[in-house]
Amino acid sequence: MIPDETPLFDPRLLEELDWTQNTASFCPAISPVHPGDGLVLRPLCTSDVNRGFFKILSQLTTVGDVTTEQFMKKFDHMKKSGDYFVVVVEDINLGQVVATATLIVEHKFIHGCSKRGRIEEVVVHDECRGKQLGKLLLSVLTLLSKKLECYKVTLECKPKNVAFYEKFGYVASDETYMQSRFFD
Numbered sequence: 001m002i003p004d005e006t007p008l009f010d011p012r013l014l015e016e017l018d019w020t021q022n023t024a025s026f027c028p029a030i031s032p033v034h035p036g037d038g039l040v041l042r043p044l045c046t047s048d049v050n051r052g053f054f055k056i057l058s059q060l061t062t063v064g065d066v067t068t069e070q071f072m073k074k075f076d077h078m079k080k081s082g083d084y085f086v087v088v089v090e091d092i093n094l095g096q097v098v099a100t101a102t103l104i105v106e107h108k109f110i111h112g113c114s115k116r117g118r119i120e121e122v123v124v125h126d127e128c129r130g131k132q133l134g135k136l137l138l139s140v141l142t143l144l145s146k147k148l149e150c151y152k153v154t155l156e157c158k159p160k161n162v163a164f165y166e167k168f169g170y171v172a173s174d175e176t177y178m179q180s181r182f183f184d
């Protein structure tokens, strides 16, 4: 298996988002199709393993020693499921991924056999802060979850980031997030 440019999901899903429904304000104006000078917003592809995809994830949490083969197998699993929407922003001059976020669509029997969206791994390279990329990714994935007919979309975040997520219509739930960790 050799890394290539095959997208994880159909890029038209991003191109066809109704950006007028976005609730966050951008100054200067940017959008999924025009994320900023020298930047491209697109689905993850396996070549991103050579564009610093893991380096950026490691700014969020532990990544571990992942081989290219492991990465490609996981990518293949996600692609086949059709429920994983990992987006990246690439700086095309540097050939580096500078931001990423993931939407996972979970299938339910409840709410009329509906779907729930989960937003995960939102991370912007620390040298690329101030370009509104976190805001852009959040807006894009929130709109995408709506387009994919999720009845709700949720995320977990640190208390200091609550105000950021409120800009997109997220409110703190009265449910408590609980976890049982098996390893880091």
Ligand code: 16G
Residues within 6 Å of the ligand: 060, 061, 062, 119, 120, 121, 122, 123, 155, 156, 157, 158
């Ligand atoms: C944050 C992330 C979550 C990620 C977790 C990793 C967002 C909105 N939340 O909560 O997606 O999985 O950090 O932390 O990006 P962990 O390694 O402690 O599980």
